[in-house]
Amino acid sequence: MTRPTRLEINCETGEQTSIELTDVEVADMATASKAAADQRLAAEAEATTKAASKAALLSKLGITADEAALLLS
Numbered sequence: 001m002t003r004p005t006r007l008e009i010n011c012e013t014g015e016q017t018s019i020e021l022t023d024v025e026v027a028d029m030a031t032a033s034k035a036a037a038d039q040r041l042a043a044e045a046e047a048t049t050k051a052a053s054k055a056a057l058l059s060k061l062g063i064t065a066d067e068a069a070l071l072l073s
Helices: 023-061 065-072
Strands: 005-009 016-020
Touching: 023 065
Parallel strands: none
Antiparallel strands: 005 016
């Protein structure tokens, strides 16, 4: 497997250089990727919980989402 690279561009000359990432940069990238995945999973769990709570409240009140929106407008 090839190592990840980054592209550096010299704006003055237009020269493009592809540079392999160091072990530290690869580890940082993996850490950032895991943090983003964890954050996405937490956001999805929060949205699911919120939707379930909303559905339970609407059911308890005996109204639909459209009727609730109408009441709140």
